[in-house]
Amino acid sequence: MSFLRPLSTTCLRRSSLTPNLLRHPITFRPPLVRSRLASSGQIPPNRPRKTREQVYAEKNRALLLYTTAVIVAGLGVTYAAVPLYRMFCAATGFAGTPNVGSGRFEPSRLVPVENAHRIKVHFNADRSEQLPWSFTPQQKYVNVLPGESSLAFYVAKNKSKEDIIGIATYNVTPDRIAPYFSKVECFCFEEQKLSAGEEVDMPLLFFIDKDMLEDPACRDVEDVVLSYTFFRARRNARGHLEPDAPEDKIQESLGFGNYEHAVKSNTNKVQESSTSTVDKSAT
Template identity: 50%
Template sequence: MYYISSVIVVFIGLSYAAVPLYQLICTETGLDGTPITSPGHKFEPESMFPVPSGRKLKIRFDSSTSDQMKWSFTPQTEELTVVPGETALAFYTAYNPTEEDVVGISTYSVVPAKAAQYFNKIQCFCFEEQRLESKEEVDMPVFFYIDPEFVNDPWMHDVHTITLHYTFFRSKTQ
């Protein structure tokens, strides 16, 4: 009975640890389109210079909202063309058409997932609560660059377009 009880306790503990472990694995490996944010992988100012021989990449912007979120949320620009190492700035617009103040929070993904490790956001509104008053509209910036190492990775030769997708959810803390 002690062995069976200990196995049950271990599995219950693992189920509680599953979400933080999954997030840790995703941020360390770039799994599931999650950009790598571990130390040594964050943006370094000395690497933010366009690669002279780098090929141009199309960066597409996409957005959505959850079913519970009644905001209008759209990118101001549908696509930009950049070379690895070049910094770029894009904006998304969020509008709250409801009669109540709403707090939202966004998540993002990078497609194709294998390119996520090279997509570096310098400034972003993701994972931060955004409060929009009734009928309020705001512009939200995304300042980013593609790591220059993208050019040297043989697995990236077939990548010509990268899509940055944001989804807004109603905050649970509201």
């Protein structure tokens, strides 16, 4: 039995270490490792665990910030929808809106195509009944070649005894020629303030892009009508000037009369009625 004594002694020694190990916490490290970490200053502090309420509070805070950002972005897109839509129409010629993009005004495009047929451009002028102005074109029409620039004039006169701000809308017919009808300089969508009894000439520099000759839908176009409509200006709920007229009249002047439009909410109607006239101090 003597050969069992060393084994029993070893078992006793190992069993005697177990209570000592249980006395140390979970974060126990061997003395050698702790001394190394202490010398390097990397001993992590004992951080308390977050409660369930703190975790939920942080998640709710993050969700609130995300929701607020989405709402703000949505409002920004809503406010920018109208000007962005106008920019899209002006850049693409959608629905009879003449192209005003700067990419078409390169010198190589402003060269008349001599062997092409001339296109007769007719000028039309309209105004809202609420606007006491006279608005007429100085010429009824001009004949131009594709790629040839031409200058035309409109005349506007304020017949009232007060200063008035007006805004013009425009469109081109037929619609298929609009992407090639490019305006270098015009008075569209810009506020025009006329003093009482004032009369002004409004220049219009334009050309028809020669790329229309490569479009099968436009090769047979011989007559083009450019229409302008002047409206009295008013301030909307955001303080911006816009035409003071029913929405269907504005859309018709833009060439969208045959399109179905969404009905405005009651909130928008209340805002329009409260801002139906231009601020006198601004004029």
